[in-house]
Structures are given as structure tokens and as C-alpha cells.
Amino acid sequence: MRVLEVDHPLVAHKLTVLRDKTTPSPVFRQLTEELVTLLAYEATRDVRTQPVEIETPVTRTVGTAFTKPTPLVVPILRAGLGMLEGMTKLVPTAEVGFLGMARNEETLEAITYAERLPADLTGRQVFVLDPMLATGGTLREAIKFLFARGAADVTCICLLGAPEGLKMLEAELGDAENVTIVLASVDDRLDEHAYIVPGLGDAGDRLYGIAG
Numbered sequence: 001m002r003v004l005e006v007d008h009p010l011v012a013h014k015l016t017v018l019r020d021k022t023t024p025s026p027v028f029r030q031l032t033e034e035l036v037t038l039l040a041y042e043a044t045r046d047v048r049t050q051p052v053e054i055e056t057p058v059t060r061t062v063g064t065a066f067t068k069p070t071p072l073v074v075p076i077l078r079a080g081l082g083m084l085e086g087m088t089k090l091v092p093t094a095e096v097g098f099l100g101m102a103r104n105e106e107t108l109e110a111i112t113y114a115e116r117l118p119a120d121l122t123g124r125q126v127f128v129l130d131p132m133l134a135t136g137g138t139l140r141e142a143i144k145f146l147f148a149r150g151a152a153d154v155t156c157i158c159l160l161g162a163p164e165g166l167k168m169l170e171a172e173l174g175d176a177e178n179v180t181i182v183l184a185s186v187d188d189r190l191d192e193h194a195y196i197v198p199g200l201g202d203a204g205d206r207l208y209g210i211a212g
């Protein structure tokens with residue numbers, strides 16, 4: 001498993017405003033989108049491409065095109081939905097599948113309540129979007145699910161991660177060369193409720209309001 005913490009002043013600045021508890025939802029949504037676009041630039045470095053011959057107004061030349069089938073982007077509902085627009089802006093030809101998952105806040109177990117993905121993901125490159133990697137339970141289940149469907153490799157784009165969650169994923173998937181986690185920051189720790197510290201609070205609530 002590869003972990004890439006993106007070190008860039010634009011990312012650091014936007015993340016600081018995002019963390020601020022006085023930042024209202026509309027600004028939070030806008031910043032999330034902008035951050036994902038910056039992270040996606042790094043996360044797509046190994047996207048599969050092939051040479052393609054084209055004609056410019058001047059001459060014929062060989063350029064680069066995505067290899068088919070195109071990448072599949074999977075936002076994890078709810079909070080991951082706030083990252084979708086930022087990703088598809090950069091990769092507009094990507095297909096999009098959905099996973100609805102929620103962490104039980106008492107047991108911390110991740111449950112899957114919705115799934116709309118191609119039945120066969122054989123050979124597909126998959127980009128998972130979820131802003132928070134706390135205990136890592138949600139991403140572990142999502143990654144397992146995608147490999148069970150045949151995905152070739154999985155890159156998770158997150159805003160924040162906790163060392164505890166990364167350690168757990170490393171222990172479970174450490175040998176997997178086809179898993180990459182790209183984050184804006186690896187924070188300090190989890191608190192007693194398994195919230196990321198310093199974190200940004202509940203990403204879903206800050207994007208969309210309090211869950212029922």
C-alpha cells in the first residue's frame with residue numbers, strides 16, 4: 001500500500017480554512033471541490049494511457065489518451081459526494097459508481113446501505129472518494145468490495161487521515177501494491193469518539209447539515 005500526503009501551500013491553505021469551525025457550508029463545499037482537484041492531479045499520475053495519433057492544424061502527431069475502459073470514480077455517500085465534482089472536472093470521461101456507507105458511531109462498524117456499481121470491474125482502475133479516513137473501517141470495506149468485483153487497482157482520495165486508520169489498513173493491505181491512499185494531511189490522532197484530531201469535525205454534516 002502506498003500513502004501519499006500532498007505537500008503544497010495551496011492545499012495547506014485551503015485545508016486550514018476548511019478546518020475552521022466558522023467556515024459555512026457553501027464555502028466548505030467549494031473548498032472541498034477545489035482541494036479534490038488538486039489532490040486528483042497527484043492521484044492520477046499512474047492513470048493508464050496509450051498513444052493516440054491525431055492531426056493538428058499543422059501536422060500529424062502522437063498524443064496520449066486514456067486506455068479503455070476509462071477510470072471508475074466511486075464517491076462514498078454521503079460525504080464523498082462533495083468530492084465528485086472536483087474529480088470529474090479533471091477526468092470528465094470517467095464513469096461514476098456509488099457506494100452508500102455509514103459508520104455506526106457506537107460500534108464504529110461500517111455498514112453498506114447502497115451500491116450502484118458495474119457488476120464486473122475486471123481490470124478497472126478505481127478512484128474512491130471519501131474525505132475522512134478515521135479508523136479506516138469504511139475504506140477497508142470499500143476496497144475489499146471493489147477487489148471482490150475484480151478491480152485491478154484502487155486509489156483512495158481523502159482530505160484527512162488518522163495514523164491509527166492508516167496503520168490498520170497497512171496491516172491488512174500492506175502487501176497490496178495496487179492500493180494507494182492520497183491525502184491532504186495525516187493528522188495527529190483519533191479522539192475518544194474516533195474523530196480525527198485536529199480534523200474538521202463531521203465532514204458529512206459540514207457539507208450537508210446534520211444527519212437524521
Ligand SMILES: O=P(O)(O)OC[C@H]1O[C@H](OP(=O)(O)OP(=O)(O)O)[C@H](O)[C@@H]1O
Nearest residue numbers: 078079102103133134135136137138204
Ligand atoms: O474511517 P472510519 O472510522 O470508517 O470513518 C470514516 C467514515 O466516516 C464518515 O462517514 P459517515 O459514517 O459519517 O457517513 P456520512 O458521510 O453519511 O456522514 C466519513 O465520510 C467516512 O466514510
Ligand SMILES: O=c1cc[nH]c(=O)[nH]1
Nearest residue numbers: 134195196201202203
Ligand atoms: O473526524 C471524523 C471521523 C469520521 N467521520 C468524520 O466525518 N469525521
Ligand SMILES: [Mg+2]
Nearest residue numbers: 202203204205
Ligand atoms: Mg458523517
